[in-house]
Amino acid sequence: MNSNNALIIMTKNPELGKCKTRLAKTLGDEKALEIYIQLIDYTAEISKEIKADKFIYSTDILTDKGRWESSNTFFSIQSQGDLGDRMNNAIQNVLGLGYEKVIVLGSDCAEINADDISNAFEQLSNEDFILGPALDGGYYLIGMKKVSPTLFKEMNWSTETVLEDTITRINDKNSSYSLLESKSDIDFEEDLMREGYVDFQLTIDKS
Numbered sequence: 001m002n003s004n005n006a007l008i009i010m011t012k013n014p015e016l017g018k019c020k021t022r023l024a025k026t027l028g029d030e031k032a033l034e035i036y037i038q039l040i041d042y043t044a045e046i047s048k049e050i051k052a053d054k055f056i057y058s059t060d061i062l063t064d065k066g067r068w069e070s071s072n073t074f075f076s077i078q079s080q081g082d083l084g085d086r087m088n089n090a091i092q093n094v095l096g097l098g099y100e101k102v103i104v105l106g107s108d109c110a111e112i113n114a115d116d117i118s119n120a121f122e123q124l125s126n127e128d129f130i131l132g133p134a135l136d137g138g139y140y141l142i143g144m145k146k147v148s149p150t151l152f153k154e155m156n157w158s159t160e161t162v163l164e165d166t167i168t169r170i171n172d173k174n175s176s177y178s179l180l181e182s183k184s185d186i187d188f189e190e191d192l193m194r195e196g197y198v199d200f201q202l203t204i205d206k207s
Contacts, residue, residue, distance in 0.1 A: 002072045005052035005121050006099040008090050009068075010078065011040055011107040012059040020108070026189045036108070039186060043107040044068050049114035052121065053099070057090045084152030092147045103130070103143035111183040112140060120180060128175040131163065133182040138162040140185055148173070 012019060014037045017029045024032035044067040047054055054073040056062070065075060079089040087104055094102050101124045103117060112132070120130045120143050129148075132141030137160030142151075151169050155162060170177050184191050 001053065001098060003051060003053050004100040006055060006094045006102045007047060007050055007052040008055045008057055008094055008102060008104040009043060009047060009107060010057050010104065013063050014040065022187050023189065035186065039110060040107045041067055042110060046114045050117050055094055083157045084155045088149050088152040095147055101143065101145055103141060105141045108185050109140040109183055110186055116180060123178045127178045129170055129177040131177060132180040133163050135182055135184045136160060140183055141180065
């Protein structure tokens with residue numbers, strides 16, 4: 001344990017036809033895979049700038065750990081269940097190791113940067129929860145200091161009410177929270193047109 005902060009990254013092996021399936025519906029499996037590889041490479045790159053231990057939770061044993069490996073990076077397999085179950089179990093496992101703050105993010109937001117994540121850890125000093133709102137109504141980041149299963153159980157994931165429902169549950173607990181800047185995950189072709197994505201140099205072939 002090299003830090004009081006833990007960063008959990010939820011990811012999967014980049015395999016043709018098994019990642020970014022909504023993006024693949026308009027761009028094809030090969031282009032979707034190419035974009036996903038760039039996204040996880042980018043996420044791995046910025047994560048190394050964060051003063052926190054990193055926990056890479058993958059859906060299966062990673063076939064290529066090279067992009068993630070560092071002296072304070074650890075690898076685990078996601079539990080069974082829906083996204084909420086998997087995130088909650090990862091948080092519970094990591095907080096159980098003695099960390100004071102934990103932040104969870106995926107590997108499909110091209111607009112997030114190291115400063116955003118560092119800022120989230122700082123805000124957790126004064127708040128119970130931190131959320132990074134996604135433009136589709138979900139969130140690209142969530143952080144906390146205590147296990148909170150109620151935020152993850154029986155949630156309608158991948159819907160436009162996920163963030164709203166999460167905030168409602170936080171308020172029901174009489175807990176405090178803070179919001180980061182809204183950003184876009186890369187799920188659909190139109191997400192590639194946003195300024196943050198273009199700045200990131202992930203472009204699509206229009207020919």
